[in-house]
Amino acid sequence: MVLEVKNITKRFGGITALKNISFTIQQGEIYGLIGPNGAGKTTMFNCITNIVEPTEGEIFFNGEKITKLKPYKITEKGICRTYQNIRLFPQMTALQNVMVGGHSRISAGVFRSVIRTKSQKQEEKLLKEKSEELLELVGLGQLKDQFAENLAYGQQRRLEIARALASNPTLLLLDEPAAGMNETETDNLFDLIKKIQSMGITVLIIEHDMSLVMRLCDRITVLNFGEKLAEGTPDEIQNNEAVIEAYLGKEEEETIA
Amino acid sequence: MLIEQLINGITLGSIYAIVALGFTLVFGVLGIINMAHGEIFMVGAFIGVLTTSVLGWPLWLAFLASIVVTSLLGYLLEIFSLRPLRGKKGVSHLAPLISTIGVSIFLENLSHHMFGAGNKPFRTAFAEIRFEIGSITIYLVQITIFVISVILMVGLSVWLSKTKAGKALRATAENLETASILGVDTKKIITLTVIIASGMGGIAGILVGMAFNSVSPQMGLSMGLKGLAIIILGGMGNVKGAMVGGLILGLSETLLVAYGDSGYRDAIAFIMIILILLIRPQGIFGSKTAEGR
Amino acid sequence: MLGELLNPYYLQVLCFILINIMLALSIYVPLSSGQLSLGSAGFMGIGAYTSALLTIHYELPLYVTILVGALLAGVIGIIVGIPSLRLTGVYLAIATLGFGEVIRVLFVNWESLTKGSVGLTGIPQLGRELLKFAKSIGIEPSALGLKNNQFVYLSLVIVLLIIVLFILWFVIRQQNSRIGRAYSSIQMDEKAAESMGINITYYKVLAFAQGAFIAGLAGALFAHTIGYISPSDFSYHRAVEILIFTVFGGSEVIIGSVFGATILTLLPEVLRFVSDYRYIFYGIMLVILMAVRPQGILDLYLFYRLKGKRIKRGTS
Numbered sequence: 082m083v084l085e086v087k088n089i090t091k092r093f094g095g096i097t098a099l100k101n102i103s104f105t106i107q108q109g110e111i112y113g114l115i116g117p118n119g120a121g122k123t124t125m126f127n128c129i130t131n132i133v134e135p136t137e138g139e140i141f142f143n144g145e146k147i148t149k150l151k152p153y154k155i156t157e158k159g160i161c162r163t164y165q166n167i168r169l170f171p172q173m174t175a176l177q178n179v180m181v182g183g184h185s186r187i188s189a190g191v192f193r194s195v196i197r198t199k200s201q202k203q204e205e206k207l208l209k210e211k212s213e214e215l216l217e218l219v220g221l222g223q224l225k226d227q228f229a230e231n232l233a234y235g236q237q238r239r240l241e242i243a244r245a246l247a248s249n250p251t252l253l254l255l256d257e258p259a260a261g262m263n264e265t266e267t268d269n270l271f272d273l274i275k276k277i278q279s280m281g282i283t284v285l286i287i288e289h290d291m292s293l294v295m296r297l298c299d300r301i302t303v304l305n306f307g308e309k310l311a312e313g314t315p316d317e318i319q320n321n322e323a324v325i326e327a328y329l330g331k332e333e334e335e336t337i338a
Numbered sequence: 339m340l341i342e343q344l345i346n347g348i349t350l351g352s353i354y355a356i357v358a359l360g361f362t363l364v365f366g367v368l369g370i371i372n373m374a375h376g377e378i379f380m381v382g383a384f385i386g387v388l389t390t391s392v393l394g395w396p397l398w399l400a401f402l403a404s405i406v407v408t409s410l411l412g413y414l415l416e417i418f419s420l421r422p423l424r425g426k427k428g429v430s431h432l433a434p435l436i437s438t439i440g441v442s443i444f445l446e447n448l449s450h451h452m453f454g455a456g457n458k459p460f461r462t463a464f465a466e467i468r469f470e471i472g473s474i475t476i477y478l479v480q481i482t483i484f485v486i487s488v489i490l491m492v493g494l495s496v497w498l499s500k501t502k503a504g505k506a507l508r509a510t511a512e513n514l515e516t517a518s519i520l521g522v523d524t525k526k527i528i529t530l531t532v533i534i535a536s537g538m539g540g541i542a543g544i545l546v547g548m549a550f551n552s553v554s555p556q557m558g559l560s561m562g563l564k565g566l567a568i569i570i571l572g573g574m575g576n577v578k579g580a581m582v583g584g585l586i587l588g589l590s591e592t593l594l595v596a597y598g599d600s601g602y603r604d605a606i607a608f609i610m611i612i613l614i615l616l617i618r619p620q621g622i623f624g625s626k627t628a629e630g631r
Numbered sequence: 632m633l634g635e636l637l638n639p640y641y642l643q644v645l646c647f648i649l650i651n652i653m654l655a656l657s658i659y660v661p662l663s664s665g666q667l668s669l670g671s672a673g674f675m676g677i678g679a680y681t682s683a684l685l686t687i688h689y690e691l692p693l694y695v696t697i698l699v700g701a702l703l704a705g706v707i708g709i710i711v712g713i714p715s716l717r718l719t720g721v722y723l724a725i726a727t728l729g730f731g732e733v734i735r736v737l738f739v740n741w742e743s744l745t746k747g748s749v750g751l752t753g754i755p756q757l758g759r760e761l762l763k764f765a766k767s768i769g770i771e772p773s774a775l776g777l778k779n780n781q782f783v784y785l786s787l788v789i790v791l792l793i794i795v796l797f798i799l800w801f802v803i804r805q806q807n808s809r810i811g812r813a814y815s816s817i818q819m820d821e822k823a824a825e826s827m828g829i830n831i832t833y834y835k836v837l838a839f840a841q842g843a844f845i846a847g848l849a850g851a852l853f854a855h856t857i858g859y860i861s862p863s864d865f866s867y868h869r870a871v872e873i874l875i876f877t878v879f880g881g882s883e884v885i886i887g888s889v890f891g892a893t894i895l896t897l898l899p900e901v902l903r904f905v906s907d908y909r910y911i912f913y914g915i916m917l918v919i920l921m922a923v924r925p926q927g928i929l930d931l932y933l934f935y936r937l938k939g940k941r942i943k944r945g946t947s
């Protein structure tokens with residue numbers, strides 16, 4: 082069990098964004114988190130990474146409680162995420178962005194960084210190589226010296242994934258990675274996520290593109306107005322009455338119309 | 339006398355509040371600190387001296403002149419140093435800060451040239467009128483200052499909440515883009531805001547001249563710094579906060595001078611804001627903003 | 632010949648340029664981690680007074696007192712930096728400006744120690760100390776073809792230059808490393824930086840304290856360059872002047888601070904012909920500059936283009 086979310090509740094003033102949510106993710110899975118707009122999916126990510134503190138409940142990562150840890154500690158433990166509204170470092174190059182992601186995997190402090198000790202040079206070199214590999218992996222090898230702000234939308238999304246991977250996560254959280262992508266890009270994304278899975282990384286993904294989610298995920302949790310509506314395999318979810326009514330139903334109507 | 343000191347403190351505090359209101363209005367709508375506001379206030383005070391002492395105009399006309407000149411300055415400030423920076427890419431929050439600092443350097447040195455470095459006396463017959471109640475002396479000027487500041491405060495609040503222009507201003511302060519989508523002429527509103535804020539600076543300037551009988555090119559700076567301190571104290575962009583913050587500062591300064599060590603008078607404002615920032619960073623009346631996307 | 636070129640007046644201007652570069656860097660470093668700190672004048676004052684008082688009262692060697700001054704400023708930087716973490720943007724700017732004012736008022740009022748607004752005089756001059764030292768080891772300025780006071784200022788310039796180069800070396804190296812990447816990521820998006828495993832508390836306080844240390848060092852050197860200090864040397868005007876060095880030159884790149892401090896220290900000298908009106912011009916110039924080039928004269932894109940990489944300013 083990589084991640085265990087236990088009875089998480091999150092309230093913002095009057096609104097309850099998450100109501101007593103629990104689920105668990107197994108090693109090596111691709112796990113989907115879906116639900117209509119405002120269901121609380123991003124809030125779930127924010128709670129896991131402790132960007133916002135859950136009002137109630139606990140989260141365990143590899144059996145260890147991480148609920149009260151600082152976000153950077155959680156990343157050090159091996160959880161890293163991407164953002165729904167891309168949050169790259171705009172005036173850094175693609176390569177620099179990815180290297181920032183590797184921050185917690187190298188250790189030089191001020192002294193070693195300025196003196197440029199042998200070990201510092203070595204770790205910088207390794208990080209740079211690894212970052213370039215990751216850029217290749219997401220298909221941005223040619224663009225490594227471009228400023229992030231000058232990349233196209235889909236490229237920025239992939240750069241965020243590369244940056245997150247640079248922190249060597251064992252659990253990767255992707256918040257709507259396919260948003261704004263066309264069909265080919267989405268297909269490439271599918272391959273990319275499968276590859277990430279084959280690297281032994283567990284993936285938790287929020288996504289509105291149902292066909293992608295259904296093809297990709299091993300199991301899915303559906304949220305609606307902060308409540309857990311259902312949990313199961315893609316087949317079970319697609320045939321779940323409550324889900325169809327609350328979510329897929331609407332979606333299908335839209336696509337048919 | 340404690341009561342006299344309290345009255346002095348309230349007078350001073352009222353002036354501070356008016357200055358702070360100018361800062362708050364501009365910050366509320368544009369999200370920037372107008373570093374030239376103190377100097378606009380100073381110019382307002384000089385116009386008061388010029389018109390009453392030199393030209394011998396009546397006080398009400400001096401007020402009018404001061405308001406007109408400072409409003410015009412506000413307009414020029416908007417045109418030359420704020421508007422060019424708006425909506426441009428690569429403009430950090432540093433740019434308007436530096437740009438308005440440029441204006442403040444310009445105005446301070448210009449006044450220096452035109453009026454000389456020293457203090458100018460501001461004498462009006464009006465400033466001598468006083469009442470004795472028992473052993474307490476109250477100057478008419480003090481009452482006037484308090485009344486004017488209350489009128490400004492109430493007027494501004496009513497204007498903001500009741501009139502169409504006021505509502506448009508609040509909408510602009512809330513969210514510039516949304517406001518312009520909703521059909522608010524944001525350019526006009528912003529210009530109006532800067533003009534009103536500057537005009538209030540002018541009023542404060544002339545009031546200070548009357549209350550303390552002296553005006554100098556350097557007065558803009560210390561008043562500007564205190565105005566900044568007050569809007570942090572009261573909460574940025576908050577009208578009520580500016581009033582309360584101004585009064586708190588005016589009272590504590592007066593009481594410190596009367597009963598404590600006057601040398602630290604100019605530090606109080608900052609000691610207060612450092613404390614408030616540590617205890618309640620959003621200010622006394624400010625509200626917290628949420629983070630997390 | 633050399634004697635002609637080494638006009639003490641020019642050398643002194645050079646000294647101020649070098650000190651101002653340090654001061655500009657003291658804003659640049661915290662700014663590179665996203666913190667607009669206007670406390671440099673205050674930290675400068677702490678460094679200056681500490682070193683001056685230690686030399687006057689205890690006759691310690693200058694290299695000790697200067698270092699103590701800078702370190703004290705750095706430690707106070709940590710103490711001020713930690714609570715300041717809660718503040719961002721203009722709030723931080725005003726609070727640090729306030730800190731500077733409190734320090735200045737303290738200097739004015741702590742008369743038994745600081746001699747109040749009159750300030751301290753008779754502070755040992757670094758160049759003269761170097762002259763004494765040179766003579767003590769048997770080097771006579773005349774042997775180098777220099778007059779005594781040329782030697783005094785020349786040695787001072789050399790010492791300051793070495794210190795500035797060292798700071799530049801340090802900051803540039805730090806910038807192109809794990810630390811520098813952490814700083815800029817925090818500057819660009821603090822929350823995202825934290826999600827990438829960066830301990831923002833640590834790095835922000837570090838950058839803040841480094842800025843304070845550099846300002847303290849510059850202050851101590853300032854005191855031993857001109858020989859007398861008073862609280863008004865460390866006022867609001869100084870804080871603003873330092874900020875303008877950095878922003879004028881371009882706050883995105885380190886070279887901007889060097890450039891800004893150099894040009895703006897020279898400018899009043901060059902503008903002497905309009906003597907009395909120079910600050911009026913100065914004000915107008917700032918307004919125009921911000922309207923035309925709000926990011927300062929030098930920026931990141933210019934910098935990259937000079938390095939031969941082809942990048943356009945973004946459209947997204």
Ligand SMILES: Nc1ncnc2c1ncn2[C@@H]1O[C@H](COP(=O)(O)OP(=O)(O)OP(=O)(O)O)[C@@H](O)[C@H]1O
Pocket residue numbers: 093096097098116117118119120121122123124125165628629630631
């Ligand atoms: N920081 C916050 N402060 C206040 N309310 C918040 C905050 N973050 C989220 N909310 C509220 O919590 C609810 C859930 O938001 P959340 O962003 O988690 O939805 P979501 O499922 O990610 O939606 P979407 O599909 O649109 O991304 C919404 O009503 C939102 O307004």
Ligand SMILES: [Mg+2]
Pocket residue numbers: 122123124165
């Ligand atoms: Mg979301």
